[in-house]
Structures are given as C-alpha cells and as structure tokens.
Amino acid sequence: MFWKILLATDLTPASDELIECARAFKEIGTEEVVLVHVTEVVDATGAVEVLPVQPVDVDAVLGRQRDALEMLGMKVAVESLLGPPAAMLERAAKDHGVNAILAGSHGKGLFLSAALGSVSRELLRTTRHPLLLDRLDLGKTGEEGASCRKIFSRILFPTDYSETAEKALDFLGKVALETGCSVTLMHVMEARDEEPETERRREEECWYLLEAKKRRLERLGAAEVSIDLVHGRASEEILSSMNKGTFTAIVMGGKGKGMLTELILGSTANEVARRATIPILFVPAAVTEAPSS
DSSP: OOSEEEEEOOOSGGGGGHHHHHHHHHTTTOOEEEEEEEEOOOOTTOOOOOOOSSOOOHHHHHHHHHHHHHHTTOEEEEEEEESOHHHHHHHHHHHHTOSEEEEEEESSSSSSSTTOOSHHHHHHHHOOSOEEEEEEOTTOSSSSOOOOTTTTSEEEEEOOOOHHHHHHHHHHHHHHHHHOOEEEEEEEEOOOSOOHHHHHHHHHHHHHHHHHHHHHHHHHTOSEEEEEEEESOHHHHHHHHHHHSOOSEEEEEOOSSSSSTTGGGSHHHHHHHHHOOSOEEEEOSSOOOOOOO
16 A cells, blocks of 8 residues: 655754655555655745755765665655745645655654644645655664664554544554554543543543444454543643653545545644654545555
C-alpha cells in the first residue's frame, strides 16, 4: 500500500534523519521515493516558515540524500520546486501518484509553534494523501533525530467513533496486514453533566463499540489488538497513553474537504499534534488513490 512515497526535505542536517523513516517504509514494500525540496516564495502577507536559515548547495544536498535512499535499494526521483511549499508538495504527490507523504517538523513537538503556523499545518489542512509527520530535532545529525525507525510496530489509534475514524480504521487494517503490528484502540470519555445511570449506559456502549472495532481490526489482519477506555480530557489522555506506553506511532483520521479541516483546528488534535514525540500518521477522509505497482 506504500509502494511509492513522497519525502519532503528542507535540506537541514536534521532532515537527513528522514532517511531512517524511508528505511522503515522499505521494510514494508516501498519501492520508489520522490524526494522533493520546495523553495518558498514570500508574498506580501507576512511570516512564513523558512528553513534552512543558512545558504546551502541545494543540488549537493539533494544528491547526497538521493544517494542515501538509493543505497537502501529504492528508485528515487528528485524534484526541486519553487512556490508555496504545501501546495507544491501536494501537487507533486498527485503528479507522481504517491501513496503517502513523509515530512518532518522542527521543535519540541511536531510543530514549531503553538499556532501550528507551518508548512506541516497547511499540509494537514489541504492534503488528500496519508501524511506521516515525524519530529526532527534541530542540531542533531544522526543521533536520535527521527523516531520512526520501527514505526510500524506498536500503534495507538484514538477513535471518536465518527465516520472519518471508521475510514482511518480501514486504512489501519491494511497497515496491520502488511506489518503484523500490534494496535491499541483508544476512546476517551469526556465528562458530561448527566445522571450516573446515563453515564453508566454510555460507558457500556463505548466498551461495546471498542470490542466491535477490535474484532473488525483483527479480521482486517492485525496480529494483536487491545482496547483502552479512559475518562478525562481527550488530548491529555491520548498524550498520557503515548508517554506511558511503548508506542511507535499514532494513527488518526482526517475530516473535511481536505485533511483535518475541522479536527486539526480543534483542541484535541491540535494539542496531540503539537506535543506528540512520536510519528503521527494522519489519514484523510477521502484518500487519493494511487496506481498499484
């Protein structure tokens, strides 16, 4: 399902660590990588995320990163584009018929700013391709930069039982079939002003839905599935589970015209995306179908 991916590079030393992410995709059948760098054109509207801050030899860095990918046995196409980064990356993904976009973000979490004012945020808002975001630490050059070397090992899947989450669950089933990963299905019951009996019935219904989704995911190919129903604030509980567990990635669904038009602007996904320290795979409500290999 990931036979061709787009890898977005900003040419910083930290972006070299995305090669390790590509290695993880190679292990599940990725054959081709489209390596893309976009030079931002600053318009009159103001602030943009501009990296790297120091001049670099674009061709030399792209050549070195291409060689590293080819050393993994992958076929590599290189694109150096000019324009709005998110729009150009999405266009390149469509033109090349990729199955997913792989990108890194800088800072303490996946995003540089609390406002999510970045190329990554714009991709989340607009892309129709599955988007894997991984945290990159500026200044690290090969120590612990990217965290997705074993991304498809133990996955946390938060669900709100929405139609969008159901579509993401189908996608996750395909991942599980190809990787043999283990999955934890999670739902957070947030507090409501309701009678104890009403809350009890709601909790029973949540358990029933989680059990049903567990059976469904097992039928789709997951080797091991556990369920977790917790009470609290959704974003805090998801992040707490991430910190307590040994998860290698979070998979979340998208919503709206493109990717996460409503969800990522809401408090839950906003907080999870900002503060996550492991890769997150966002699955749009309508995945663009790429040609099969």
